[in-house]
Amino acid sequence: MKNFSELIFELEKIIGLENIVSSKEELIVFESDGLTFGKSIPEAVVFPENTQEVQEIVRLLSREKVPFTPRGAGTGLSGGCVTPEGGIIISLTKMNKILKIDTENQFAVAEPGVVNSHLSKEVEKFGLHYAPDPSSQFVCTIGGNVAENSGGPHTLKYGVTSNHIFALKVVLPNGELVEFGSEFAESEGLDLAGVFVGSEGTFGIVTEITCKLTPLPKTYQTFLVFFETVEDGINTVSEIIASGVIPAALEMMDSQVLEALEAAFKLEIPKNAGSILIVELDGFVENVEPETEIVKSCCIKNHAQSFRFATTVEERTKLWIARKKAFGALGRITPNYYTQDGVVPRSKLPEMLKKIYEIAQKFDLKIANIFHAGDGNLHPCILFDAKNEKQTHAVHQASKELLTACIDFGGTLSGEHGIGLEKMDFMNRLFSENDLLAMQKLKEVFNPENLCNPGKIFPTKKSCVELSLKNRGNYF
Numbered sequence: 001m002k003n004f005s006e007l008i009f010e011l012e013k014i015i016g017l018e019n020i021v022s023s024k025e026e027l028i029v030f031e032s033d034g035l036t037f038g039k040s041i042p043e044a045v046v047f048p049e050n051t052q053e054v055q056e057i058v059r060l061l062s063r064e065k066v067p068f069t070p071r072g073a074g075t076g077l078s079g080g081c082v083t084p085e086g087g088i089i090i091s092l093t094k095m096n097k098i099l100k101i102d103t104e105n106q107f108a109v110a111e112p113g114v115v116n117s118h119l120s121k122e123v124e125k126f127g128l129h130y131a132p133d134p135s136s137q138f139v140c141t142i143g144g145n146v147a148e149n150s151g152g153p154h155t156l157k158y159g160v161t162s163n164h165i166f167a168l169k170v171v172l173p174n175g176e177l178v179e180f181g182s183e184f185a186e187s188e189g190l191d192l193a194g195v196f197v198g199s200e201g202t203f204g205i206v207t208e209i210t211c212k213l214t215p216l217p218k219t220y221q222t223f224l225v226f227f228e229t230v231e232d233g234i235n236t237v238s239e240i241i242a243s244g245v246i247p248a249a250l251e252m253m254d255s256q257v258l259e260a261l262e263a264a265f266k267l268e269i270p271k272n273a274g275s276i277l278i279v280e281l282d283g284f285v286e287n288v289e290p291e292t293e294i295v296k297s298c299c300i301k302n303h304a305q306s307f308r309f310a311t312t313v314e315e316r317t318k319l320w321i322a323r324k325k326a327f328g329a330l331g332r333i334t335p336n337y338y339t340q341d342g343v344v345p346r347s348k349l350p351e352m353l354k355k356i357y358e359i360a361q362k363f364d365l366k367i368a369n370i371f372h373a374g375d376g377n378l379h380p381c382i383l384f385d386a387k388n389e390k391q392t393h394a395v396h397q398a399s400k401e402l403l404t405a406c407i408d409f410g411g412t413l414s415g416e417h418g419i420g421l422e423k424m425d426f427m428n429r430l431f432s433e434n435d436l437l438a439m440q441k442l443k444e445v446f447n448p449e450n451l452c453n454p455g456k457i458f459p460t461k462k463s464c465v466e467l468s469l470k471n472r473g474n475y476f
């Protein structure tokens with residue numbers, strides 16, 4: 001082939017014109033994900049409806065050496081489903097069926113476009129749920145979660161996506177269909193499903209996911225704890241973990257976030273609260289009651305101002321909605337914000353928090369902090385006005401310093417949002433050349449021609465220099 005219209009004609013033969021978007025106006029929707037700094041418009045977006053169509057599309061694109069990028073709901077925060085090298089986006093949103101629910105063996109088989117929360121809603125009637133619960137769970141897809149190895153507030157007790165995946169059907173970048181794992185938690189041979197989870201769309205396209213379903217806890221104890229300072233909140237987190245209690249969730253927010261939450265949800269947060277901790281304990285009543293007492297005493301020891309318990313299902317739901325929509329609520333207090341995602345060892349949280357506030361001061365920026373405190377996973381949200389160029393530049397500088405601090409404290413670059421485009425140039429600060437080479441060799445086993453989601457994760461000379469000059473626009 002082929003010029004562009006011939007390619008579209010071939011794609012049309014596979015999925016019909018109604019499943020292809022190629023007009024400039026409509027393609028704008030796909031120019032970025034949740035990371036809106038860098039934009040790159042794909043040449044077309046295709047919407048296959050089943051595995052066979054994905055295979056045929058991938059075979060065609062692979063034969064014609066056209067790069068392609070899988071995309072779920074586009075809620076990613078590291079530019080993972082953006083197309084800096086051009087090419088075609090393969091959107092999996094029309095593959096949104098739950099294919100099987102096995103209540104006896106507690107697993108489900110879902111297409112990649114199933115929205116995370118829809119799966120839990122569907123199996124609730126059987127007393128089950130799908131435990132990984134990113135804050136974006138009302139929109140993001142299970143396929144995107146697999147690619148990013150997503151976590152969420154309940155990761156502390158239940159683990160991240162990789163702990164819940166039994167098997168995957170994957171269309172490799174040459175169009176071959178393979179199956180990794182099995183519906184039994186432990187399958188024979190290498191754990192290739194485990195290798196695939198977290199590969200950020202660079203190893204192939206997942207078209208079927210067999211995932212674990214977890215029984216709903218018998219009871220919950222969910223409460224807010226208010227502290228005058230952030231330090232008191234963080235010290236409490238360390239004390240709770242040291243006590244041996246593993247809460248289902250242990251989430252912290254500082255006063256900047258509280259201001260936004262109050263504006264959005266009217267939670268009647270005490271005016272002098274400097275931070276709040278959301279604690280959720282779950283399980284059998286016999287366990288939850290004594291654990292609540294232990295956690296309360298840790299809080300009191302660290303100067304908790306007050307507690308507020310969710311006493312009804314509605315109150316618990318309201319509380320979690322507020323937490324999960326906290327990022328969105330920031331829109332009440334700032335025109336734009338940039339969410340970072342870094343990890344430090346839990347013991348370093350107090351020092352890291354101090355560093356974040358120093359960085360904010362240095363660059364004259366406001367930084368609001370929401371974090372999965374129990375995991376040491378921080379989400380500093382830098383508030384700014386994108387119309388202000390100087391401030392936007394400061395945001396990039398501050399963000400670099402934040403990530404560098406995470407590495408210096410013995411942490412890592414991402415807890416859950418992935419490397420994507422955003423952090424690829426930081427990879428060689430964290431990994432040696434040999435480590436990076438080993439990872440790239442692994443990628444080449446799956447994706448030897450680098451046609452599947454190129455220009456991501458690795459700071460190759462090509463990606464750093466060429467892309468930043470040519471295609472990456474204003475990416476970092």
Ligand SMILES: Cc1cc2nc3c(=O)[nH]c(=O)nc-3n(C[C@H](O)[C@H](O)[C@H](O)COP(=O)(O)OP(=O)(O)OC[C@H]3O[C@@H](n4cnc5c(N)ncnc54)[C@H](O)[C@@H]3O)c2cc1C
Pocket residue numbers: 033034069070071072073074075076077079080081092112133134135136139140141142143144145146147148149150151152153200201202204205206207327328416417453
């Ligand atoms: C407000 C907000 C809150 C968030 N909270 C959390 C959180 O608590 N925890 C968390 O982990 N993340 C969170 N995120 C980030 C994001 O929602 C997750 O990374 C999510 O898993 C992305 O899913 P998606 O369907 O939107 O994927 P997309 O953004 O469309 O894609 C993400 C990556 O997955 C790849 N991909 C998508 N589908 C497939 C497929 N079928 N096969 C292979 N690769 C594929 C893409 O190529 C891309 O690299 C949040 C985002 C927002 C905007």
